[in-house]
Amino acid sequence: GIVNRDVAIVTEAMALFVALLLGWFLVPQAAWAWTIAASVAMLFPLLSQLAFVVRNWPRKVNPRDHLRAVTPDLLKTLVQCLLALAVLPHKAWSMADAACRTLMRMFVTRQHLLEWETAAAVESRVANSRWQLLWQMSPLPILAVVLAIALPWPAKFAATPLLLLWIVAPPILWYLSQPLRVEKSECTPAQRTWLREIVSETGAFFEAFVGPADHWLPVDNVQEEGQEKVAHRLSPTNEGLYLLSALIARDF
Numbered sequence: 001g002i003v004n005r006d007v008a009i010v011t012e013a014m015a016l017f018v019a020l021l022l023g024w025f026l027v028p029q030a031a032w033a034w035t036i037a038a039s040v041a042m043l044f045p046l047l048s049q050l051a052f053v054v055r056n057w058p059r060k061v062n063p064r065d066h067l068r069a070v071t072p073d074l075l076k077t078l079v080q081c082l083l084a085l086a087v088l089p090h091k092a093w094s095m096a097d098a099a100c101r102t103l104m105r106m107f108v109t110r111q112h113l114l115e116w117e118t119a120a121a122v123e124s125r126v127a128n129s130r131w132q133l134l135w136q137m138s139p140l141p142i143l144a145v146v147l148a149i150a151l152p153w154p155a156k157f158a159a160t161p162l163l164l165l166w167i168v169a170p171p172i173l174w175y176l177s178q179p180l181r182v183e184k185s186e187c188t189p190a191q192r193t194w195l196r197e198i199v200s201e202t203g204a205f206f207e208a209f210v211g212p213a214d215h216w217l218p219v220d221n222v223q224e225e226g227q228e229k230v231a232h233r234l235s236p237t238n239e240g241l242y243l244l245s246a247l248i249a250r251d252f
Contacts, residue, residue: 014099016041017092020162024147024155031158038162042085046077058225083176085162086169089143090136133177137170202245210242218242 016038023034040047053070057063084091105112144166151159187195209219209230218238220231 011095013088013091013095017088024151024159028152028155031155035158035162038088039085042088043078043081046074046081049074049077060225082165083173086165086172087137087140088162089166090140090169093139131174134170134174137173140169141167199245199249202241203249206242206245 020034020038024031027034053074058066144163147159148156148163205222206218209222210216214232218235218241220233220235220238222231223229
C-alpha cells in the first residue's frame with residue numbers, strides 16, 4: 001500500500017547510488033554496464049512513456065501531427081529524468097538522512113515526531129534564499145571530483161558522463177529555480193479563431209454525449225478508434241470541464 005510505496009521511494013535513490021559506487025570500485029572492468037544500468041533505471045519513465053505512445057499510436061491521425069503533439073511531453077519527461085540523474089547523490093543523501101532521523105526519533109529519542117514543514121513554507125524559504133541552493137548542492141561537484149580521482153582507471157571513463165552531470169548540476173538547478181517572467185500578451189486574430197474552434201469542438205462533444213441517459217452528466221470517455229464505445233461512468237474531471245466549457249462558451 002502507501003507505506004510500501006513510500007519505502008520504495010526512500011530506498012530507490014540510495015540503492016541506485018550505492019550500487020553505482022560498488023560497481024565502479026569493485027568491478028571496474030564492467031563499469032560501463034553499471035553506468036548504463038543506472039541511466040536506464042532513471043530513464044524508465046521516459047521509456048515507459050515511449051512504449052505507451054508507440055502502443056497507442058492512432059491510425060487515423062497524420063503521423064507527423066501526432067508526433068508533433070507528443071514530442072513536448074516526451075521532451076519534458078526527458079528533462080525530468082536527466083535532472084533526477086543529476087541530483088541522484090543529493091537525493092540519496094537526503095533520503096538516507098530522512099530515514100535515519102525517522103528511525104532515531106521513533107525508537108530512540110521519541111522527540112520531534114510531529115516536526116514537518118508545509119509546502120508553502122518551503123516555497124517561501126526557497127524564494128527568499130535562491131543562492132542557498134548553490135550552497136546546498138555544492139557537495140555534488142566536490143563528490144564528482146573526489147570520485148574522478150579515487151576511481152580505478154577502467155571506471156573513470158565509464159563514470160565520466162555522470163560525474164560531469166553532477167559537476168554542472170548546481171548552476172543548472174539554480175538557473176531553473178529563478179522566478180519566471182510573466183509578460184502580458186493579447187491573443188492574435190489567428191489565435192482567437194483557433195480558440196473558437198476548440199471551444200466549438202468541446203461544446204459539440206458535450207452536446208453529443210451529455211443527456212438523460214447519463215442524468216445529464218458527462219461520460220468518462222469516448223473511444224474513437226475502431227468501433228465507437230462510450231464509457232457511461234461518472235467523471236469528476238469531465239464534470240469540471242463541462243462547467244468550465246459552459247462559462248468559456250458564454251464569454252466567447
